[in-house]
Amino acid sequence: MSTFSKEHLLYIKKVRKEKILVHVTQFLIIILFFLLWEIMAKKNLINTFLYSSPSQIIQTIISLIKQQNLVNHILITFYEVILSFVISCTVAFIIATILWWKKFLSRVFEPYITIINSLPKVALGPLIIIWAGASMKSIIVMSLMISLFITIINLYQSFISTNKNYITLLKSLKASKKDIFLKVILPSNRANIISTLKINMSMNFIGIIMGELLVSKEGLGYLIMYGSQVFNINLVITSIIILGILSLIMYYFITYLEKIATKNRQVKLK
């Protein structure tokens, strides 16, 4: 790799510099935001009872860890999200595959899936609780209602929009449907599948928090609900900030998976 020209090295340096600058700026914005917030709170420019403040949030986190078992709530939310993510991905993948496989079934079920998908799922909340009980089961069902159908639709759409020429090529080789699926549909939709997973993850996040708000027993959604009921804004805002951090972690987790998936391909280049 030492054969790069001087210009190229300069170019790489410039790209790297720009990247660092972006990260530094992003970091500064966050710091500035919290700093301003804190100053405004300290100078009584905002009412901390309504808007809280960074130092109060830190205090809340410390007391939550001590008294309310914050780590437990976080872990529960995390566990629920992962669980419904896995269920939703698996089920959606199987259903999308079946729909692709059997054209007839896809034609029969398409309107139903579309209708269910466009239904505002919060409306189903009370029913779900009555049917599945005020438990984790309801929360997962809620989350699945939100994430499953859109994932089926996205996967199915990308399956059927696969380049027809690739399929014709395999058909001219007398390939079986299974071969077409494994050798063309799946690999050609790799990028689509990964982006569908990303969407699925955020959908599940939404679903789980919504479920926790409704069921109101444990988890970060419960903390938010509880906080608002007792008018403890510190608790509400703290929970929201932790949620933000959690979703950031999950986002990086998926991006990491994506990197592994593309790395496998790069290795072959050697």
Place this chain on the structure above:
Amino acid sequence: MENILLKINNLSKKYHNKTSEIKAIENLSLNVYQDEILAIVGPSGCGKSTLLSILAGLEEKGEGTITYNDNYKIGYMLQNDSLFPWLTILDNALIGLEITKNKTKENIDRCIKLLKKYGLYEFRNQYPNSLSGGMRQRVALIRTLATNPELLLLDEPYSALDYQTRLALSSDMYNIIKNEKKTVILITHDIAEAVSMADRVIVLSKRPCSVKKEYSIILENKLNPISNRKDPKFNYYYDMIWRDLDVHI
């Protein structure tokens, strides 16, 4: 005459949709002889691709008979190269063997030999997007040859390329085809390409197509597609076919 490899008799084909019925082929009869390059030209939309799809077994045949030795394998090369961007050049070339479950050591070696022979071996571990259009098309041809078919069906194999590349590639392809001793049906829009490459040219009528004219191309000095274009008799065939096609401007 030489051996007949494929015999089409009174073939007709209709496409149906809700509102209408399109006749694509009507009473088409032709023979394909062993080891020849048969070029088929015809007006746009007359049914050339339909004919090849039927021969490749991708479409139902409608009426008529197609007589063909079942043991012969057919290789179908589509209009665009359709290389899989997620596979390396080597894996792309091997896809036919993989699908037909013929990925034996011997067949893989044969395919590698083809890649070597036609200057693509050093690119075997690269992905298609790093290759030029002409190279991609050659990979597509080798992919088709890898399954060792007796009959090659080429549907406008260079239509996506610029003129220079087309010329160079048609001569490359010609050499590959003749070296590997294949029988070829070549569909093209380009009369010059047809006359310079083929042993015989069949002109189809407008849709629904049937055979309008048939030429055996006998040049004074038949060498390769590029020098054939300078042959004294080249223009004669060119003009005749041009007139048959009856192109209105």
